[in-house]
Amino acid sequence: MFTKMKRLLIGRPLKSNESSGQKLSKFKALAVLSSDALSSVAYGPEQILIVLMAAGSTALWFSLPIGIGVLILLIALVLSYQQIIYAYPQGGGAYMVAKENLGTNFGLTAGGALLVDYILTVAVSVSAGTDAITSAFPALHTHSVTVAVIIVMIITILNLRGLTDSATLLSYPVYFFVLMMLIVIGGGLFALMTGQSAPIHEPAAVGTPVMGIGLFLILRAFSSGCSALTGVEAISNAIPSFKEPAPKNAARTLLMMGGILAVLLLGIVGLAYLYGVHPSGDQTVLSQLxxxxxxxxxxxxxxxxxxxxxxxxxxxxxxxxxxLLAFNLAKDKYMPRPFKVKGDRLGYSNGIITLGALSILLLIIFKGRTESLIPLYAVGVFIPFSLSQTGMIVHWMKRRPSGWIGKLVINLTGALICYMILVIFFLTKFPQIWPVLIFVPIVVFMFHKIHEHYVLVAEQLRVDTRQPVPVIHASDNIIVVPVAGITKVVEQSLTYARSLSDNVIAVFVGDSPEAIQKMDDTWNAWNPGVRLVTIHSPYRSIVNPLDKFISTVKYKAEKRGATVTVVFPQFYTKKWWQSLLHNQSGVLIKASLIRHKDIVIATVPFHFKK
Structure with missing residues (x-):
């Protein structure tokens, strides 16, 4: 029943060699990876006007130079991340740049801030969308949390279906929004030029003196407007998701996103000024226009x-x-290994499910009202912005390729603006954003503890392949030992298996011919005196291929009256929470084999001391 429901929701499993079909074209990638940045057009200009309105409606003309300032930062970020895409085509964005050029802790700070920011992105975006739905249907207002949770579940399921399926479906609303914004901007400008529409309020002329306005208020409005730049970094994190040539396609998609965002952002800011729109508590700027x-x-x-x-x-x-960011952190042993595992649809399912679960938890805790998280959401993205810019400055100064001075100037400009915005955030909105000073260090601390655990595990599992495996005479029954690599646990299990029988078979299930060939070569070099059988699993499943192999061995063994024993290498961590950092494939295999009669299941435990 569960399997049928799973297939209905996320589709049939895909083979590993079908991964190229799950890559994104520029058209689909632009929609999927730019939705956060483009959506900020709906609230970024309004955030500028709300701050300026504190000095009176005359001060609203400052939205024009502030909008130009945001545009300058957008250009700097787009050019910078375009350089990051070519310099770090494996993806990872700010995490990879900061880690390589500034050190591990700076990289983990950027990575941790981005992970938290993506969770907030989901919670804040769904909450804002839910508010729009409940405003149109007031009867749903008391059920806003339920509506938000359902929306998150739907988006999670769509993403579990794979990049191509989700991108195909989700691209239409994104391009539809862009079209509607162009209609608003074009229609507004045409109406003004032809005299068919008058301003809502007469706008103050540019340069009009404003009493009571100071640099602090202007900078605060500028930092609020910079919330429109959240999501710009997403493309640099997701380069592996693009069709080949991935870096070139990602860079072009980033330029397209920057161009569209610049036109929409300046268009709405300019139109709001020309029509004299005043921010209102019961109607958005877009709605008024x-x-x-x-x-x-x-x-x-x-x-x-x-x-x-x-x-x-x-x-x-x-x-x-x-x-993808979780995958890069897991690859460097700073996040649990399950985040490296691809699911049935060739997406990193554990990362998708984790993001959905944490977002739902956040929505429930804050009861769907995440307004207080928006400043934290904005400052969370400017930390990696700043670190990535600084990292690229170091990168150019170290490598000094042709034309490096111009690239250095771009990154230096972006870094100065980003750090200035961070300072403004902390000066003007400290009561709302102080949790970032706690959350990010906690996340970095967790990264280090996870990495420390994996280092200790590797140290304890490492085998000296130059030393022979002890041989112990035994009976002739068949012993099957599933192996995932050459480790101390495997060595101990083979020694035990050979004490039971001279007929020992080690079995390795690989998801690619390359993985199988590598295992064959390593096994032959080690030469433990045990035959290795390798099985190719195109669907990345370990349980089913191993189950079929053991069933075949059992059938042959029964003909000559022999028994089959499956010896499982199993390590046990020192602390309970550390077990959560490892795949539990052994448990699934045992659960599958229990239904077989006359198969002996034995576990050889290996206890970590650290």
């Missing part, structure tokens, strides 16, 4: 629907980038 230009007709409601959809789908950027 649309209703003034088109009236409360069908087009207005279509624009509102497109805005609600893009706010919800902004969460998908987190689903695209979080699993």
């Amino acid at each position: 649309a209703s003034h230009l088109f009236g409360r007709n069908i087009l207005y409601y279509i624009i509102q629907v497109s805005t609600a959809l893009i706010l919800i789908l902004a969460a998908n950027t987190g689903y695209s980038a979080f699993p």
